Amino acid sequence: MAEPITIAAPVAQTRPPSRVKTLLTQPKVLFGGGFILLLLVIAIFAPLIAPKDPLEQDLMLGSLPPAWIDGTEPGYYLGTDDLGRDVLSRLLYGSRIALFVAFVSASLAALIGTVLGLLAGWYGGWTDRIISRIVDIWMAFPPVLLSILLVAVFGSGVHSVIAAIVIIDWTRFCRVVRAETLAQAQLDYITAARTVGFSRMKILTREIFPNIVPVLIALVSLEMGIAVVVEAILSFVGLSVSSDTPTWGGMIAQGRQLIHHTWWLLVAPLAVLFATVLAFNQLGAGLRRALDPVMRR
Amino acid sequence: MTDALLNVTGLSAVSDREGGLPVLRDVNLSLRKGEVRGLVGESGAGKSTIAKAILGILPRTVRVTGGWINFKGRDLLGMKPPELRNIMGSEISLIPQDPQTALNPGRRIGVQLADGLRLKRGLSAKAAEARALQLLADVQIRDPDRAMASFPHQLSGGMRQRVLIAAAFAVEPELVVADEPTTALDVTVQKEILRLIRHMQEVQGTGVLFVTHDLGIVAQICDSVTLLYGGKVIEDGPVRSVLENPQHAYTRALIAAGPRYDRPDAGLEPVPEEVFRALRQEIGIR
Amino acid sequence: MDRNLLVATGIEVTYGKRASLFGSGKPPTPVLHGVDIHIGRGQTIGIVGESGSGKTTLGRALLRLVDVSSGNITFDGKDITHIPENEIRPLRRRMQMIFQDPMASLNPRHTIRRILTGPLLLHGIAGDTAEALNRVKTVLDRVSLPAACLDRYPHELSGGQRQRIGIARAVLMQPDFVLADEIVSGLDVSTQAQALKLLKELSTELGLAMAFISHDLSVIRAICDHVYVLRLGRVVEEGPCERVFASPSAAYTRALLDAIPLPEYDPGWLERKTEV
DSSP, X not given: OXXXXXXXXXXXXXXXXXXXXXXXXOHHHHHHHHHHHHHHHHHHTHHHHOSSOTTOOOGGGTTOOOTTSSSOOTTOTTOBOTTOOBXXXXXXXXXXXXXXXXXXXXXHHHHHHHHHHHHHHHHOHHHHHHXXXXXXXXXXXXXXXXXXXXXXXXXXXXHHHHHHHHHHHHHHHHHHHHHHHHHHHTSHXXXXXXXXXXXXXXXXXXXXXXXXXXXXXXXXXXXXXXXXXXXXXXXXXXXXXXXXXXXXXXXXXXXXXXXXXXTHHXXXXXXXXXXXXHHHHHHHHHHHHHHOTTTTO | OOSEEEEEEEEEEEETTTTSEEEEEEEEEEEXXXXXXXXXXXXXXXXXXXXXXXXXXXXXXXXEEEEEEEETTEESTTOXXXXXXXXXXXXXXXXXXXXXXXXXXXXXXXXXXXXXXHHHHOXXXXXXXXXXXXXXXXXXXXXXXXXXXXXXXXXXXXXXXHHHHHHHHHTOOSEEEEESTTTTSOHHHHHHHHHHHHHHHHHHTOEEEEEEXXXXXXXXXXXXXXXEETTEEEEEEEHHHHHHSOSSHHHHHHHHHSOBTTBTTTTOOOOOHHHHHHHHHHHTOO | OOSEEEEEEEEEEEEOOOOOXXXXXXXXXXXXXXXXXXXXXXXXXEEEOOTTSXXXXXXXXXXXXXXXXXXXXXXXXXXXXXXXXXXXXXXHTTEEEEOSOTTTTSOTTSOHHHHHHHHHHHTTSSSSHHHHHHHHXXXXXXXXXXXGXXXXXXXXXXXXXXXXXXXXXXXXXXXXXXXXXXXXXXXXXXXXXXXXXXXXXXXXXXXXXXEXXXXXXXXXXXXXXXXXXXXXXXXXXXEEHHHHHXXXXXXXXXXXXXXXXXXSOOTTGGGOOOOO
């Protein structure tokens, strides 16, 4: 038979660029991902990178200003706090707690929220009613108070912080995933899968779930940013890890008291916190764009 | 020609999104006062690009590379935005494709109609409202008072399209661009809307550029027709002669390709590939 | 053997259910009021109607994609009206569907290869991936698509090409019955003619029974043997195409026909009114 694909464009013979390539052309992914990657390396190799021991006190070298200001000692690039601890080293070590909390709590919250959201959106009926009602009730609690309350009950420590974030924020994932599942279920490719005879569970895992992944990845990335902030807040009020482990929130709390005297103690951790959250948000937005085959067009 | 209303001469444009691909190739077309001209073609033929160029709403990705759009002796393409705004919505108006989205869902019909009249005709609030009511009666809406007080979602698709026709003709424009105004409608409603557009056009003596992909609609409502393919004018002339005596093989094949309820064997013969090949070669695609 | 493949009698479908304690139920809206349809083996019927006629709902009810509130559906002599989902699944292979919007009906995150081979393996039509791929390639060739399509995603194809993938997916299952819901309404005339011609050829070659849903009587005329005219959930006219198109008995059918603009010079058409 002659080739009658007439006005329809012929199928292009060159493959469109691969996923990875498209990812790397997104400035948001490059910037956000690059920063997070850098932070990850720093967190893992903090003992090798940090110029000083973050816990070592030397009262003779207390309250040194950053390196570009007069009256400093060599080797203390961002100055020292009132106890003479090196600010840069403390920041570098602080990234360990921040990233650990971010990755673990966001992944767990995503896991719980996604499973419940998929079930609620796809099976509907009583499953949906029960899950949705729990979410509604959950969201009526003020999150910051609830997290402080939870950590107070569990006792302070990094595991309590993670538990608090997961318990509060799984609802974010659940709501979005449920709505997205409902939207996808309306589309004809789901009907097509039904007419083919796939089982309901198979349709959920094989057809619907892959279409939710882009939204999910963006949400996870955003959630990591949120988790970093929550951890900082809990450290700020002294409910996270013990006070001798350096955390950004703890440093901010310490810097706040000395703001008029040694401003760099406040500004340095704030700046790092700000950049980290921004990087997570940008990464999330960029990933979503790059991973969505339809949006990518 | 003395009574020419619109003259498009040598209009060419490229799409920057598609790497400088030509979307209009040296298009010529003219419209006399009170004439209804069909602008017809399949998707990608460039018919709505021409309409958008006339209305000055080309997307930023489409760049005009040559030609003129002469409206009553003035070149629309060379006009400054404030000047253009004066003409649009008073001398030239649009009947949009989708009556669902073309009306503001949060405002009452009467207010939306009166707004245009106050802005473009300088009527007082009261006069504008009276005129809007009259217009709704003109487009054969049964209960104009009620329609005035309605929100768009309270009207059917056909009713909304009548409201949009009322809005387009409200300012007594000299040129109306109708952009596939019946594609979203049922066929029985479509006929009423076509009749209404023709009626309003005859009463006001308006020139209408009717964009459509349906040769049947062209046959029944237009005086003349311009057929496009790949951004180029393939056939141009009075409707009857184009339909009964098409000059181009593509036109003949296109007419034959459409299904017809009065012929069981129609609608099953695609435009032959040779015709497309010759056509592309003639235009210079690829 | 019964001459009829699919028989539906007294089909009623009602959307929405009564309000419950938690869900905010909408009041029930009846969409179909007792529709009778029978489709013979290898026969192509047309279901035509304007918006709100219930034609799409009727099609989905025939395939048991929506539940009927009253009436009976038998497929190949078996009553399928209320049988549970797991008993329908084996029957699904035999009753396929082609969709209106080919983009929405293809999973955007699956390659064409996966979309087409998956169902073959599920139903054991092909024993292994290699055999499935062979079958897919044969059918792709039949619908005039190059094998290069296999590694594409749906959005990388044109509208006409996607529609052929939809046709290929249905045909691959070796069905007895295919439901085609408004499948040419978004296509250009020349693409539309290709799809109609292809479907007509396939239905003859494979002995398919088809239900062709459309708002356009001209399209129905081109492809169907028998037509049902639906209005507001009721069949207002039914009969062989030659008869219905030559001398429609219902005023509504006549009005529908008179409202279709034909591409020929007919100065009186616009002013002719047909009252329903």
